[in-house]
Amino acid sequence: MVDSSRRRGRRREVMSSHNRCWIWGRNVVRETLRAGRWPILELLVSADLEEKLLNEVQRLSDRKGVELLAVSDAELTKACRTGEHQGLAARMAPFPCQGVDEFLSTLPADAVVVVLDRLQDPFNFGAIIRSASTLGIRRLVLGAHGPVDVNSQVARSSVGAVTHLPIARTDDLARLVDLLREQGYQVVAASEKARVPLFEADFRQPTVMIIGNEGSGISSELLSRCDVSVSIPMSGRVGSLNAAVAAGILFYEMRRQRITTK
Numbered sequence: 011m012v013d014s015s016r017r018r019g020r021r022r023e024v025m026s027s028h029n030r031c032w033i034w035g036r037n038v039v040r041e042t043l044r045a046g047r048w049p050i051l052e053l054l055v056s057a058d059l060e061e062k063l064l065n066e067v068q069r070l071s072d073r074k075g076v077e078l079l080a081v082s083d084a085e086l087t088k089a090c091r092t093g094e095h096q097g098l099a100a101r102m103a104p105f106p107c108q109g110v111d112e113f114l115s116t117l118p119a120d121a122v123v124v125v126l127d128r129l130q131d132p133f134n135f136g137a138i139i140r141s142a143s144t145l146g147i148r149r150l151v152l153g154a155h156g157p158v159d160v161n162s163q164v165a166r167s168s169v170g171a172v173t174h175l176p177i178a179r180t181d182d183l184a185r186l187v188d189l190l191r192e193q194g195y196q197v198v199a200a201s202e203k204a205r206v207p208l209f210e211a212d213f214r215q216p217t218v219m220i221i222g223n224e225g226s227g228i229s230s231e232l233l234s235r236c237d238v239s240v241s242i243p244m245s246g247r248v249g250s251l252n253a254a255v256a257a258g259i260l261f262y263e264m265r266r267q268r269i270t271t272k
Contacts, residue, residue, distance in 0.1 A: 031102045033165045034086075034095035036063065041170025042100065043070040048160075048173050049103040050076045056083050056097035067098065090162075105160035105177070110186060113149065113178035120216050121148040122264055123190065125183060127232055128223040129158045129253065136167025137254035138221070143171040145261035146268065154181035184231050190218050197236045199228050200260055202250050204239035211240045213264040221260075224253050 033039060042048055053071055055064065057080045071078045081089075083097070090099040108116070117123070124147050129135055135158045142150060152158070165172050180186050187197055195216045220236065222228035233239075242251065242259050251259070 031104075031161050032090040032099055033102060033162045034090045034092065034099040035166060036096045036098050038165055038170045039098040039100050040067065040070065042102075042165070042173050043067070043074060043076070045170075045173035046074050048105055050074070050100045051103055052101040053078050054081050054086055054089055054099045054101075055079070056086055056095075057081065058083060059097040063097070102162075105172075107152070107160070108176055108178040110178065110180050110189075113151070113176075113180075113186075114189065116176070118148050122146060122213070122216075122268075123149045123151060123195070123218045124257075124261075125151045125187065125218060125220045125232070126153075126158070127183065127220055127228050128153065128226075129221070130224055131253070132158055132161060132163035133167045134224065134252065134254040136164040136172065138257045139164070139168040139175055139177075140171045141254070141258040141261050143168075143175045145258070146265045147175070147261055149176055149178060151178045151180065151183065151186060153183050154179045184235060187218060187220075187232060187235050190216075191235070196238070199233055199236040199239040200241075200256065201227060201233075201239045202241055203227075204241040206238055206240050207243050208240045208260065208263050211238060213267045217264065219260060219264070221253065221257055 033042060039053075042050065043053075053067075053076050055067060055078055059067075068078060086095045086097070086099050087093045089101070124138075124142060126135070126138070129138075129152075139150065158164075160172060160177065191197055193216075195218045197218045197220065198211060200219060200221050220228055220232055228236075242256060244251070
């Protein structure tokens with residue numbers, strides 16, 4: 011670990027990098043270190059961090075070859091622009107999304123793939139990742155030019171799960187869906203307007219689940235490629251669900267069917 015008093019020039023450089031993606035908080039930073047998928051450019055730790063946690067972070071950072079820099083709480087707050095850092099913050103490189111070739115070559119057999127079509131809210135995105143990582147989703151795909159990206163909000167709302175779920179990007183979601191259909195995947199649209207209840211669909215086969223934009227839903231280009239559209243049966247005066255809540259229900263039903271039929 012490097013003492014900040016001996017690295018003032020470097021510290022000033024670190025603190026000026028507000029335009030880079032920072033993640034913070036003990037759980038998120040530790041999970042990111044453990045996974046080793048998302049490159050860490052700078053790892054800052056509070057000089058007042060308790061010894062047990064400090065030793066754990068030091069071991070993880072040494073294992074991953076990441077330099078650990080001790081700074082004051084005030085400097086941590088300045089770096090990530092929040093006082094909620096819990097003594098740990100990291101400046102991140104761009105998130106390493108898979109390309110189409112890598113995605114297809116590493117896709118497990120009989121997988122469930124989730125395609126997010128123009129999702130906008132990073133908190134929805136992070137919550138969807140968290141549910142996906144715990145409910146058997148093997149891959150997640152985004153459009154290359156969509157409004158949502160992997161950033162600190164996504165990392166925090168996923169509680170670090172973003173580092174454990176392979177995420178791919180493509181500039182042609184429709185083409186990727188076509189390729190998966192050719193490999194025997196069924197393509198399912200999640201839509202509150204669908205007449206087929208979620209539990210009547212068969213998710214025991216390889217499946218692509220498409221979840222659309224929070225306001226406009228799934229694009230017509232992708233919707234035309236779907237074999238079936240499913241909805242979540244609801245009651246009450248509010249006729250729709252938050253995208254992340256709906257995704258969690260969809261993922262659970264897919265997981266339930268696959269577990270109970272084995």
